[in-house]
Amino acid sequence: MRLLLIHSDHIDYQAQKKTPVAEEGAVLEDAFDEALVAFCAVESIDEEDIEDVIGQAVAEITKTAEQLKTERVLVYPYAHLSADLSKPETAKKALQEIETGLKTIGLTVKRAPFGWYKAFTLSCKGHPLSELSRTIVPGGSEEAKPAKKEVTH
């Protein structure tokens, strides 16, 4: 799983058009201020142990939210973070379970719908911890560390 974690002043999104794998019953339009936006791409390798990957993702997002002193998280599907995606059904279920896991910990969580083209506006705060990326692999908690040289761009 690839994660892009952005500490934002504001995010809003509006679902505009379904793809063939669009999730039904999700919140099609929402907004959040002072939140951690967790852009997520579920990858094919994650299917080897999806529950483990989900657990690592929940832990990583929770740790980052604590560092940023926010209790507000938006889980946002973002296929463009990976060129090797999981099956859509796996991703949809994983994102729902990440939402549930974060709520169980006590965070205030929203989740953007999977499989829709969405308009969005995002403000990134710009401090050194306001943009982080992580690669999570099944069974590989030591891989859930900052990407090599990640602060150089």
Next chain:
Amino acid sequence: MRLLLIHSDHIDYQAQKKTPVAEEGAVLEDAFDEALVAFCAVESIDEEDIEDVIGQAVAEITKTAEQLKTERVLVYPYAHLSADLSKPETAKKALQEIETGLKTIGLTVKRAPFGWYKAFTLSCKGHPLSELSRTIVPGGSEEAKPAKKEVTH
């Protein structure tokens, strides 16, 4: 090279803090309306033939700008698109050459500085072509195609 191409109503950025590889002499604060934002991560494999990768990137960005009927491009360094980055000096030079290449074609181009923490606000239009990702590899023009299953999230 990983590219994330976003058709935006508006983007603005403000450089806030240098990293150790911060570019000097770049535009530290700017804004653009109705533009294609080209988020770019230069990868280690690109160093095998960086000029080829630069040429492919310029062609890909130009083609997308034409499809979107915009002549305005913001080149934006985005390390978080890859976990295997090139040397910073390679990336800095490549991004400058992409800017020059796009200007030579006649596009109106701005470029955000490399190696700075930046605040930004981005609005994505949300139509089906408004978010595209590409993976470019040296000598592999057939690889510069949509990522597998890219429309499914």
